[in-house]
Structure formats: structure tokens, C-alpha cells
Amino acid sequence: MTTTTVPFRQWMDKALQHESSNNLSPECISAALRIAISLAEQVDSSEDGVLSPPFPMSRVDWADCIEVSLKTSDNLLDSASQDLQTDNAVACQRGEHGPQEVAVEQSIPSHLNVAGAQILHNDHSQTNTNTTLINGELQRMFIYSLGLVFYQLFSLGQVPLTPELLVVSCPNGELRPLSSCSRPVNNRDATSSNAEVAPLDNFAVALNVPADHELNGNNIKRSTRESESSPVNGSTNIDGNGEANFQTVSNVSGDQVNGNNIKRSTWESEPSDAKRQISVSTRSTISSCEIVSCDLPIDLLRMQGVPSSLCDLIYNMIDCINGDLMGNDSYSKISDVAMDLQLMLQKPSIYLDPLNMDKIVEDGLGLDETRLIGKDQEFAALQSAYQRSTSGSSELALITGLSGTGKTMLANQFGSFVTANGGMFVSGKFDQMGCNSFPVIASAFNKYCEELAREESTVQSVLVAFKLREALGDDVHYLTRMIPNLSKILNEEVDETFSNQECIDAQRRIHYLLTQFVDVICEVCSEKPMILFLDDLQWADSASISIVNQLLHGSPSRQNGKFFFVGSLRDDEVGNDHPFWSIIQSTTSFGYTITKVMLEYLTEQVVKQFISDLLHITPRLVARLSDIVFRRTKGNPLYVSKMLLSLNRKGLLYVSLRRNRWEWDEEKIVSEKIPDDVAMFFVAAIKTLDADMRLALSTLSCFGNSVRCVIIDAIQADLSLNLTGPLDDAIGEGLLYKMNGKYCFGHDRIQEAAYSIIDEHEMCLHHMKYGMSLIKSGDSSFLFTAVTQFNYGGPKAVEDEEQCSIIARYNLSAGKKAVEMSEFTNAFNYFNEYKLSLELYNLAAKCALVIKDLESLTVLCSAVSKNARNSEDALDTSYITMSMLAHANAMLSIEHGLSIMSHQLDVHIPKSSSREQTLKHISRTETMLDSVSNEMLLDYHLLTSHKKKMAMKVLAKMCISLSQCKPDLFPLVVITLVRLTIEHGV
Numbered sequence: 001m002t003t004t005t006v007p008f009r010q011w012m013d014k015a016l017q018h019e020s021s022n023n024l025s026p027e028c029i030s031a032a033l034r035i036a037i038s039l040a041e042q043v044d045s046s047e048d049g050v051l052s053p054p055f056p057m058s059r060v061d062w063a064d065c066i067e068v069s070l071k072t073s074d075n076l077l078d079s080a081s082q083d084l085q086t087d088n089a090v091a092c093q094r095g096e097h098g099p100q101e102v103a104v105e106q107s108i109p110s111h112l113n114v115a116g117a118q119i120l121h122n123d124h125s126q127t128n129t130n131t132t133l134i135n136g137e138l139q140r141m142f143i144y145s146l147g148l149v150f151y152q153l154f155s156l157g158q159v160p161l162t163p164e165l166l167v168v169s170c171p172n173g174e175l176r177p178l179s180s181c182s183r184p185v186n187n188r189d190a191t192s193s194n195a196e197v198a199p200l201d202n203f204a205v206a207l208n209v210p211a212d213h214e215l216n217g218n219n220i221k222r223s224t225r226e227s228e229s230s231p232v233n234g235s236t237n238i239d240g241n242g243e244a245n246f247q248t249v250s251n252v253s254g255d256q257v258n259g260n261n262i263k264r265s266t267w268e269s270e271p272s273d274a275k276r277q278i279s280v281s282t283r284s285t286i287s288s289c290e291i292v293s294c295d296l297p298i299d300l301l302r303m304q305g306v307p308s309s310l311c312d313l314i315y316n317m318i319d320c321i322n323g324d325l326m327g328n329d330s331y332s333k334i335s336d337v338a339m340d341l342q343l344m345l346q347k348p349s350i351y352l353d354p355l356n357m358d359k360i361v362e363d364g365l366g367l368d369e370t371r372l373i374g375k376d377q378e379f380a381a382l383q384s385a386y387q388r389s390t391s392g393s394s395e396l397a398l399i400t401g402l403s404g405t406g407k408t409m410l411a412n413q414f415g416s417f418v419t420a421n422g423g424m425f426v427s428g429k430f431d432q433m434g435c436n437s438f439p440v441i442a443s444a445f446n447k448y449c450e451e452l453a454r455e456e457s458t459v460q461s462v463l464v465a466f467k468l469r470e471a472l473g474d475d476v477h478y479l480t481r482m483i484p485n486l487s488k489i490l491n492e493e494v495d496e497t498f499s500n501q502e503c504i505d506a507q508r509r510i511h512y513l514l515t516q517f518v519d520v521i522c523e524v525c526s527e528k529p530m531i532l533f534l535d536d537l538q539w540a541d542s543a544s545i546s547i548v549n550q551l552l553h554g555s556p557s558r559q560n561g562k563f564f565f566v567g568s569l570r571d572d573e574v575g576n577d578h579p580f581w582s583i584i585q586s587t588t589s590f591g592y593t594i595t596k597v598m599l600e601y602l603t604e605q606v607v608k609q610f611i612s613d614l615l616h617i618t619p620r621l622v623a624r625l626s627d628i629v630f631r632r633t634k635g636n637p638l639y640v641s642k643m644l645l646s647l648n649r650k651g652l653l654y655v656s657l658r659r660n661r662w663e664w665d666e667e668k669i670v671s672e673k674i675p676d677d678v679a680m681f682f683v684a685a686i687k688t689l690d691a692d693m694r695l696a697l698s699t700l701s702c703f704g705n706s707v708r709c710v711i712i713d714a715i716q717a718d719l720s721l722n723l724t725g726p727l728d729d730a731i732g733e734g735l736l737y738k739m740n741g742k743y744c745f746g747h748d749r750i751q752e753a754a755y756s757i758i759d760e761h762e763m764c765l766h767h768m769k770y771g772m773s774l775i776k777s778g779d780s781s782f783l784f785t786a787v788t789q790f791n792y793g794g795p796k797a798v799e800d801e802e803q804c805s806i807i808a809r810y811n812l813s814a815g816k817k818a819v820e821m822s823e824f825t826n827a828f829n830y831f832n833e834y835k836l837s838l839e840l841y842n843l844a845a846k847c848a849l850v851i852k853d854l855e856s857l858t859v860l861c862s863a864v865s866k867n868a869r870n871s872e873d874a875l876d877t878s879y880i881t882m883s884m885l886a887h888a889n890a891m892l893s894i895e896h897g898l899s900i901m902s903h904q905l906d907v908h909i910p911k912s913s914s915r916e917q918t919l920k921h922i923s924r925t926e927t928m929l930d931s932v933s934n935e936m937l938l939d940y941h942l943l944t945s946h947k948k949k950m951a952m953k954v955l956a957k958m959c960i961s962l963s964q965c966k967p968d969l970f971p972l973v974v975i976t977l978v979r980l981t982i983e984h985g986v
Helices: 008-018 026-044 059-064 089-094 099-105 135-154 298-303 308-322 334-346 357-363 376-390 407-420 440-453 459-482 486-490 503-524 542-554 581-589 604-615 623-633 637-649 666-671 678-687 691-701 709-719 724-732 748-756 763-777 780-793 801-820 824-831 834-850 854-867 871-888 890-903 915-930 934-938 946-965 967-984
Strands: 002-007 066-072 114-119 158-160 166-169 175-177 205-207 213-216 219-222 395-401 424-429 530-535 563-569 593-599 653-656 661-664 706-708 736-739 742-745
Touching (some): 002 008, 008 066, 008 135, 026 066, 059 066, 298 308, 395 407, 440 459, 459 503, 542 581, 581 593, 604 623, 623 666, 637 678, 678 691, 691 763, 709 724, 709 763, 763 780, 763 801, 834 854, 834 871, 854 871, 890 946, 915 967
Antiparallel strands (some): 213 219
């Protein structure tokens, strides 16, 4: 491939001849963009502030110093009139055709096969400009000049009338641009810096226009179609006395001006309001000359089909020298011009094409919240690990990061890649509230079987049924209890008869059965590797982690590249004792390669580019907005998206119909009270919703991240609540989505925010109320959900003995069903409801103390002390024990109280204290009290910590015994009570 060059004006003539209408074709605009980019990059290639080679300063000279390079093939003539090889870049970028289709359908004319452009050395170039102008002024001068050249380029020859097209004639015959009148005009040979300023009436003003141009309203156009038009020359009018008269050009409209025939083009109409006014004051010196700024006819470019974004770019370039016409949009660096032009060429659908106003009216901001932002490298890492796995390598992947960094989104995008390439993507999600009807892994396989059952007539579903029966025999019915939809493939009913099986054997059996299930699926669907994705592993239980380990180590499928595991978790919420770490330890010992994909917050540059793409505005112009968004969100991807949607909803980010682009109110955005934390942002957002929607969302949040629609319907019917309508409205707000018959929160943070608006003291009552409603419905499929709600309600929500009986009975039923499903973790929770048992034992101990049944009290307190999960759970019975001892042995009661304070409440009190030590403690306490006024104490904050409340109770109980047995410690205990009050509240 070779190139040939043609003069810039010749290229514009050729382009003008090929354009069939007043609207420029996309191909012509693309070719012109390549020329513009080449020019901008050459001007930007300066070093140490000196532009090299020397460029012309006059706009009129620029066009004569430019050559356009055209790509041509060796077997074609380099004549500008012949077609060259097809350049299909424009069509490919716009997605209209593939490269081969374009090559067959059409051939792009040779003049559009642009490789670039060159600025040639010009003898008239002002090479010493950089010595008279500082670099900033020089930059603006070149941007301004380039802007005028670009106007000519994209209008294919029209020249805008500007002050530098007017010249003044000196008495010695020298012509100078009128735009230089703000500085003293010296004779060319003068070297003195004190040269006199020439008086104004010694100059004449005329048009400095090349002889082959004509004036067209505001524009000067090369006469390519009107040979009869009289050229405008640069002559001046001298009166009979031989002195130059001052002349002005005003309201040009195609009439006779100063004896020159200025003719409007007959092939290009112009709006009547595109007239230019130039006025010059008649003061005594050139330095006092004033040129009133005028609007360039940018609308004429739009009429020729030049995109508005490109018209704005040209306007902003010229604006950098003429004033503040468009505010912060003006250019200050030529590198910004080159960058914006590149974006228009590379991403025309975003930066060049006009906004689709119909789509904006329908979709608003149009933000795709499933789109992954700035995570290409992380996605590539997952792809590489998967491809190595399919080649036989032992691989697994873990996606880690803080909440809101896009872990689930990355995994789902990876799932789309897998399914598009013939794989199976099976996913499950652990819930913080543990409200799943089935174990998460079983639920994931259950969804897969449901999809497979829809294709029951296919060979694959028949083979799966045959292979499972062959591999598992009669044990297959155990698997159907855990994966109910498997029965649809096997064409047999699920056996729900309770059998008192050995739990240990059953646990091992279910591990084996699930491993066999995965192997059969992978064998039958040998061309479809299975990817198991488990989300939010930080909330996984040990039994689920055990199953994952079994699948990774016991399944032959992982050895032949048919099984690949991906997990995600918030690594900041996983302690050292979390069962998750067993996966890392075991897989490492088995020779697995673990690909850890760490997702972090977005960088400032990525946020700017994302907002730029979203708003279809170049990064330079969205810099201020992106800076505000980044500072508020810290780059949290979830928060970035939600903040932009919130600004749009509040009318602070809107579409300007006048400018056909997005705009924003920067001052109001800065003053907007936006929380710095994404959790608080969602809380604040939910509180602004109407009461019905808040109630519906808080009700939904009691069931975790997602819940079946039929459950919401049942609660709505029983409690006469308005839920489904507001929930559907919340979908429109982007807070929820519906999928597979479930209402799902858009993110865990939204669920947490909706749950947090419920009054803390009423939470237990809500859970109990919803559980009772589900039981009343009589639907057995609600059993697990109803019992989970009972247990979240806890003993505090129980109203009477009848409710106690209902809760116990349904916990037993749920436990039995969980055993049949081999879900022993849930079964244990149902059989051994810890909170209920703890509350019962505490209440029983209090009653035993009142009736002075010391034997029963000792047994109850001992049972709690032995089985309490932590020291805080045993505080109530420890206090009851101390109270019991106070009646029988005061000294023993004091010792027990000191032990509680030291070991359970982390408050150390010595067993004895001297007078001097006591006085020191009193002095310190007095110092603390000096900082607290009486008014402050009257409005002092309340004590909320349960442990500190118990400390106050224990100390108060000890005071009675201390006054009798150890009076030296009495002041110290009282002082401790005072200090706890000051530090933690009353």
C-alpha cells in the first residue's frame, strides 16, 4: 500500500463534486476527521514550548500550506479522479456492515481514502512568533487558526468572515490585518521599540481575500460552481487627494460594497440572520480600535450534515481567542482538540452521532446497571483460568472485593461468555439472613434441572435419566428430595416419607450423590463444561463449604476439564475461623491453581471515561462533573451508577433540547446533601419514597435478598397490606427486579438499607407476624420460610402459650423435612432453636430465684453457662447466680460479682483498695465531672450497650453486700458507676 498527496484545496474541490446533496456523507466526515486529527497532532508535537516546524499564523495561509495524503494501491493510478481500495472503517465502527460486505457492496471514492495530512513549510510563516508570544497565547492562536481551517474543511471550502480577513493599508503601501490593530503598527524596516502609532485616518480597510474566493453572507466561499462571480480583491479606495479613507464593511447581504461585486452563491442558501456586523471606532489611534465579536455561522455547518458535536468542537476552538462564548467548553490545549477528534473517529456512535431523543424520553439516562465498568483485565483473567481448566488443568477462581465493587456483575458477564461458547453456567447465592428454602448448592442444581426438564423430549434429558438410574440405583430418590425438579427428568414422584436414617451416613451419601450427579451431567453434555458459581461465600455455612470441597476433589469431571468452580466473597467480612478458608487449604494441597480476582474501586480516570461514554460528551467536558461524582462515591461502582441516576431523577442532570446534549447544574449538585457512604445513600433514598413503597420494601427485606412472589401475595391477602403495586413501582425505581417468579433486591446494600428503616424494637414482631400469616395459608411449600420468620422473631415476639406451641410444632416439622433433604445444618437449627432455648432458660432461672428453688436455679444456670455460645449470652444467669448468693453468702456474692466484671464485662476492680488509692480515683473522677455541666447531664445520651447495662446492674447489686462485708471497696464501686455513666450514658 502506497500513498499520494494532493493540495488541501484540491481535495475539498473533489469532495464537493462527489457529495450528492447538501448533507455530507458519513464517509466524507470520517475522511475529514482523519485530516483534522493529523493537523492537530502535528501542531501538538512541540517540545519545550517551541512549535516546530514553524507554522503559519494567518488563517488564510494555512490552507495553502496543507497537503492531504491518500492511500493508493500499486496497481492503481494515483489520479484523484479514480477509485482506490475500499476503506470500510466508518461502516465497521457504526456497525452497519462487516468489512467483507462493505467491500462487495460499494467502493469508497479515492479522495475519501485519507491517510492523513501534512503542514508544509511556508516562507511567510512567522517563525519568530514564539519569541513574542508566551506559550499559552501561542497555543490559543494555533487553536483559533486551526478552528477556522476546520470550519473550511468540514464545509468543503467555505471561509468564515473574521477580523483577520480585514486589512489596513499604511501610507507606505504596507497592508496589515485589522486584528493586529490593538498593537502599534511599525514600518517593516523600523527597529525601534518606540515607533509611533499611526493615526486611524491614515488607513483604509478592505477585504483580504484570495482572488478565487467569493463572499457568501458570513462566509467566503471558493467559486467552484460560479465562474461569473467577481472576485473580491484586497484593493483600497484612495480619494482624489491621494489620502486613504477609512472604510467599513457592514450588514453584508450580497449587494455592492465599496465598488466590489460581492455575490452570494446560488447553490448554497443561507439564513437571513447569518449576517455579520463589524464596527470600528473612529478614534485617533489604531491602539484604540475596537472590533465587536460576532457569531460565526455554525448553523450553516449543521445544515450541511456536520454533526452537532463536531460543530461545537469547531466553535469552541474559535472561542478560545474571541471570548467566553460557551463558558468552560473553550479549548486551552491543542492536545485536547486532537483527543476529542480521535474519540469522534473511533467511537462515532458515542461522540459524533446525535443523541437519540426518542430513546432518552423513553429510557431517561439509559444507564445499563448490568454493564461492567473498567474491569476488562479482571474479566480476561477469568477467561484465561476457564480456558486452562477446559484444557485439563486443575483450576478454580475466586472474586473478592468490598461491597459494591461489581463481583456479581463480573461473574454474570463471565456466565454470558460461558453460555455463548457452549458451556453451562449454574449459579447460587448465599443470603445474609439464611432465608433460602433449599440449600444454596441444591437450589442451583434445582434451577438447572428445571431448565433441562423443559427439554424432556431431547436426547440429553433422556440420557441424564438413564445414566443417573444406572449410576445411583434406588439411591436416586434421596437426590430427588434435595433436588425436587430432578423428579421431572426421572418421571417419578418425590418420596417425602420420613425415615429415621443415620445422619452421618446420610451426610456422606448426599456428598457422593451430588458428585455423581455432576459427573453424569458432564458426561452426557460432554461438549458443555459446567461452571458452578456461588455468590457471597462470606455467608456460607460449613456444610455447603464441605459439599464444594467434595465436588472439587471427588469428581472426575474436574480432572477432564468439565467442571470449573467460581466463588465470590467480601474478603473484609471473612474472619480467620470462617469455613471458607478450608477450600483454599484443601485445593492448594491437591495442586489446584487458584486465580484470585481482586476488584477494587474505580479510579478517577475510569469514572470520567464512564460518565463521558454515558452522556456522549468528551472526557474534557465532563471533568468537573466526574470529579464531583468521584469525590462523593470514592469510585464505588454501585454508588457511581446510583448517584448519576439520582441526579437525573432530581433534574440536576438533564438533556438540553437547545444544544441537543446532556447538561448539569454544577452548583446545585455540589450543594446537594449526598451521603459519603453507599449504605447511607440507600437509606436516605428509601426514606424519600412514599409510605406504601417504604412499607413494601421493608416487608420484602425481612425475607432476605429475594423472595417468591406467591409468598408476598399470601402476606398481602392475610394482613390486608398493599404490597405488589408498590413493589412493582420500586422495580421502576431500579431498587428491585423480578426474575423466575421472585422479587429480588438490586443489591444486598439495598436490602440492608430497607431492613434498617424498621424500628429495632418492632423487627421481631414483624418477623413473627409474617411467619404466622404463611402458616395460615396452609401452603406446605411455605414451611421453611415461615419457620425461619418465627425464629428471627424470637421469644420476645411470642404473645402466648398457643404461639409457643405453634412455633415448637412447626420447628419440628421443618427439622424433619430438612433431614429428609439431607440438609442437617438447617435441621439442627430447627430442632435446637438457640435463642428460644436461651430465653426460656433465663426466664425459668428468674422464676426459680423468686420462689427460692435454689436446686433448680443451680441446674438452669449451670446449663446456660455450659451451652452459651459466648460470655455475653451467659450474663443474665451469672447475674441471677450472684443475686442468689447475696441472700446466702454475701462475701461469695462479692467474689462472684468481681469475677463477672473482670471476665465477662472487661471492667477490672481490685479486690482491695487503700485510702490513698481511693482518693486518687476520687480525684480523677472529679476531673471528669468538671467537663460535664448540669445542663449536659439533664440531656445526657442514653446507655445502649447491653454489656454496659449489665455492668451497672452487677455493680449496683454488689453495693449492698460491700457496705456490710468490704466497706473499703464501696467508694471504688460507686466511682466506677459514675465513670461508666459519663463514658457510656445514663
